[in-house]
Amino acid sequence: MKRYLIxxxxxxxxxxxxxxxxxxxxxxxxxxxxxTNTPGREYPMINPDLTVEFQVQAPExxxxxxxxxSKVYPMQREGDGPWTVxxxxxxxxxxxxxxxxxxxxxxxxxxxxxxxxxxDASAIEIPEAGADFYLEKDVPRGxxxxxxxxxPSMNAWRTCYVYVPAExxxxxxxxxxxxxxxxxxGEDQTGWSRQGKADIILDNLLAARKAVPMLIVMDYGQAxxxxxxxxxxxxxxxxxxxxxxxxxxxxxxxxLSFGGGQSWSIGLKHPEVFSSIGVFSSGxxxxxxxxxxxxxxxxxxxPELLADPAAFNxxxxxxxxxxxxGDPRIGHTRAAAEALKAAGxxxxxxxxxxxxxxQPWRKSLHEFCQLIFR
Amino acid sequence: MKRYLIxxxxxxxxxxxxxxxxxxxxxxxxxxxxxTNTPGREYPMINPDLTVEFQVQAPExxxxxxxxxSKVYPMQREGDGPWTVxxxxxxxxxxxxxxxxxxxxxxxxxxxxxxxxxxDASAIEIPEAGADFYLEKDVPRGxxxxxxxxxPSMNAWRTCYVYVPAExxxxxxxxxxxxxxxxxxGEDQTGWSRQGKADIILDNLLAARKAVPMLIVMDYGQAxxxxxxxxxxxxxxxxxxxxxxxxxxxxxxxxLSFGGGQSWSIGLKHPEVFSSIGVFSSGxxxxxxxxxxxxxxxxxxxPELLADPAAFNxxxxxxxxxxxxGDPRIGHTRAAAEALKAAGxxxxxxxxxxxxxxQPWRKSLHEFCQLIFR
Numbered sequence: 001m002k003r004y005l006i007x008x009x010x011x012x013x014x015x016x017x018x019x020x021x022x023x024x025x026x027x028x029x030x031x032x033x034x035x036t037n038t039p040g041r042e043y044p045m046i047n048p049d050l051t052v053e054f055q056v057q058a059p060e061x062x063x064x065x066x067x068x069x070s071k072v073y074p075m076q077r078e079g080d081g082p083w084t085v086x087x088x089x090x091x092x093x094x095x096x097x098x099x100x101x102x103x104x105x106x107x108x109x110x111x112x113x114x115x116x117x118x119x120d121a122s123a124i125e126i127p128e129a130g131a132d133f134y135l136e137k138d139v140p141r142g143x144x145x146x147x148x149x150x151x152p153s154m155n156a157w158r159t160c161y162v163y164v165p166a167e168x169x170x171x172x173x174x175x176x177x178x179x180x181x182x183x184x185x186g187e188d189q190t191g192w193s194r195q196g197k198a199d200i201i202l203d204n205l206l207a208a209r210k211a212v213p214m215l216i217v218m219d220y221g222q223a224x225x226x227x228x229x230x231x232x233x234x235x236x237x238x239x240x241x242x243x244x245x246x247x248x249x250x251x252x253x254x255x256l257s258f259g260g261g262q263s264w265s266i267g268l269k270h271p272e273v274f275s276s277i278g279v280f281s282s283g284x285x286x287x288x289x290x291x292x293x294x295x296x297x298x299x300x301x302x303p304e305l306l307a308d309p310a311a312f313n314x315x316x317x318x319x320x321x322x323x324x325x326g327d328p329r330i331g332h333t334r335a336a337a338e339a340l341k342a343a344g345x346x347x348x349x350x351x352x353x354x355x356x357x358x359q360p361w362r363k364s365l366h367e368f369c370q371l372i373f374r
Numbered sequence: 375m376k377r378y379l380i381x382x383x384x385x386x387x388x389x390x391x392x393x394x395x396x397x398x399x400x401x402x403x404x405x406x407x408x409x410t411n412t413p414g415r416e417y418p419m420i421n422p423d424l425t426v427e428f429q430v431q432a433p434e435x436x437x438x439x440x441x442x443x444s445k446v447y448p449m450q451r452e453g454d455g456p457w458t459v460x461x462x463x464x465x466x467x468x469x470x471x472x473x474x475x476x477x478x479x480x481x482x483x484x485x486x487x488x489x490x491x492x493x494d495a496s497a498i499e500i501p502e503a504g505a506d507f508y509l510e511k512d513v514p515r516g517x518x519x520x521x522x523x524x525x526p527s528m529n530a531w532r533t534c535y536v537y538v539p540a541e542x543x544x545x546x547x548x549x550x551x552x553x554x555x556x557x558x559x560g561e562d563q564t565g566w567s568r569q570g571k572a573d574i575i576l577d578n579l580l581a582a583r584k585a586v587p588m589l590i591v592m593d594y595g596q597a598x599x600x601x602x603x604x605x606x607x608x609x610x611x612x613x614x615x616x617x618x619x620x621x622x623x624x625x626x627x628x629x630l631s632f633g634g635g636q637s638w639s640i641g642l643k644h645p646e647v648f649s650s651i652g653v654f655s656s657g658x659x660x661x662x663x664x665x666x667x668x669x670x671x672x673x674x675x676x677p678e679l680l681a682d683p684a685a686f687n688x689x690x691x692x693x694x695x696x697x698x699x700g701d702p703r704i705g706h707t708r709a710a711a712e713a714l715k716a717a718g719x720x721x722x723x724x725x726x727x728x729x730x731x732x733q734p735w736r737k738s739l740h741e742f743c744q745l746i747f748r
Contacts, residue, residue, distance in 0.1 A: 058476065060436075060478070102476050103433050103435065109481065120487040143521055157510045199522075
């Protein structure tokens with residue numbers, strides 16, 4: 001727990017190209033294969049200025065492009081060589097991308113794939129200078145358990161992911177609080193651990209004694225009547241299968257984007273089940289073609305707060321909103337936080353650098369988990 | 375444990391197209407979306423005769439084809455419509471496939487992806503009439519735990535998968551035997567649970583009391599000195615982290631193809647560490663451009679058997695070879711089994727229908743796990 005292995009681990013992760021010498025976390029000194037590449041693939045290659053060079057073998061294609069961070073970069077080639085392009089400098093963090101080959105949008109065989117955008121999508125991890133809270137360190141490691149359970153309402157088996165802290169098996173008499181953590185639209189139960197690195201974030205927090213040991217349950221939220229699944233099927237299964245503290249005081253809910261809306265519409269609306277609530281980068285406050293909740297008003301969306309602010313605040317010891325500063329949702333989220341404060345809520349609001357992407361969500365989880373279950 | 379939900383579960387899994395009525399396991403009565411499709415995608419669609427219709431949207435492509443089961447099927451289109459093709463009848467089981475778009479071999483956005491062939495690859499699951507041992511049933515469900523550990527020799531964090539039976543947490547005083555189970559070339563530690571359905575197979579066996587409750591450890595075997603990783607890093611970590619029976623009598627090793635060779639070269643060669651050994655569809659006996667072991671001879675590859683057959687058989691209570699009848703490795707594997715028997719080994723050999731694919735490997739695991747730790 002004292003020895004930090006980050007430089008070594010980074011060097012190993014990026015070893016597809018060349019070995020790197022020890023250096024500050026997240027700072028590249030030479031072109032480096034992305035940690036998200038398929039094992040053994042050299043490209044995409046990240047340059048020290050965070051531009052990225054892509055290479056694609058497509059000898060018979062007429063047009064190839066890379067579609068990343070809302071920009072399409074046409075690729076070039078010389079003779080029969082590979083198609084190549086170097087992007088602008090990219091924001092640190094995790095970005096989905098696609099190849100466009102003769103008009104067809106496809107995943108890149110050179111990238112590991114992550115379920116997002118409704119399918120297994122290519123992505124690239126751009127290191128952030130100084131950010132080590134989601135990197136693997138020499139600390140006790142919890143597990144993510146793939147927990148299958150039968151859903152009567154869906155008439156199907158489901159698989160949720162359950163983060164279990166390293167100490168769990170060694171404390172058979174101890175019970176734990178539970179955070180229910182939801183993915184965004186087009187993602188699934190794998191998102192928070194694979195893209196979000198939730199388990200690594202918690203391992204690091206727990207080793208530093210910055211969070212209360214907790215379970216984190218991640219399930220697929222875009223199927224059927226998810227409120228019913230969550231309240232009537234998932235939570236009872238978790239409380240039966242794991243050593244939980246099965247009451248609202250020890251149950252929190254958070255989510256990103258679509259899942260942030262669910263944290264509000266299910267979590268905040270069931271104070272008998274959940275106490276602390278996190279809403280990360282949700283479109284529910286307006287501004288991006290949102291649904292039923294926009295335009296946001298405390299009167300229409302949270303009359304229980306106006307009725308009794310003290311009771312509301314007592315029921316929700318942590319009420320946390322966040323958004324990326326480059327996310328079109330930022331203005332409405334900030335305004336909603338102000339309106340909630342004006343109505344008497346002890347809401348916490350945080351704006352992070354970045355767009356509607358995983359880097360603000362990782363940071364939101366990192367902060368939220370330090371606040372809850374205290 | 376009495377109610378079998380297979381017809382219902384199959385109907386749910388294949389619900390992308392149409393609802394199906396209850397019917398015999400693995401028998402389709404109408405065109406049905408594959409269970410391996412990306413959620414919500416209608417195609418590929420399996421017909422009752424096990425031909426498969428593929429559809430691809432690639433408006434600007436000049437040539438599109440499907441490459442599946444060693445055959446390339448050129449796709450056709452009418453006007454600006456989707457590219458389509460219907461394959462020959464496919465063998466039941468799990469088949470990797472690729473799209474070939476203007477000469478570029480790509481994964482299909484309509485398919486969930488599975489790490490195989492060295493990258494995240496498309497695949498299709500063709501049901502087998504009457505085969506339900508790898509289908510989800512209404513039985514107690516174990517977990518697959520993603521267990522991270524530090525590898526000094528690799529100077530990196532690794533993630534192995536650990537199957538833990540449903541009863542494990544409820545029996546804190548009980549210790550368990552461990553099967554170390556290796557994937558094939560171009561696959562990784564996710565293969566046996568995702569493609570192989572190892573956890574479902576064990577859940578079903580344990581519910582029927584046809585196997586001894588055991589842990590199954592699945593790690594990535596194509597990195598560094600895997601014998602060293604397995605013997606000096608992985609096994610000590612597992613014995614420290616889980617309630618194992620940490621001796622050779624309660625440790626088995628098995629693997630498919632490349633991993634079958636490792637079961638021989640590491641497992642069988644370390645009787646002080648492992649007892650029972652399974653070698654599924656390995657090329658090590660010759661016949662398919664094999665490596666150091668071919669041509670196989672007991673004299674050169676297993677002199678310890680010739681030296682003392684009784685001691686060898688006592689050290690390896692189960693010594694199991696298997697191969698698909700349509701696999702080019704079948705002849706040499708059968709001959710090796712005969713030679714081993716002639717040399718006094720109590721080897722068990724099984725030929726399954728099918729090629730060098732997952733269906734024979736699922737069946738091999740299903741049989742092997744019923745034999746070991748008795």
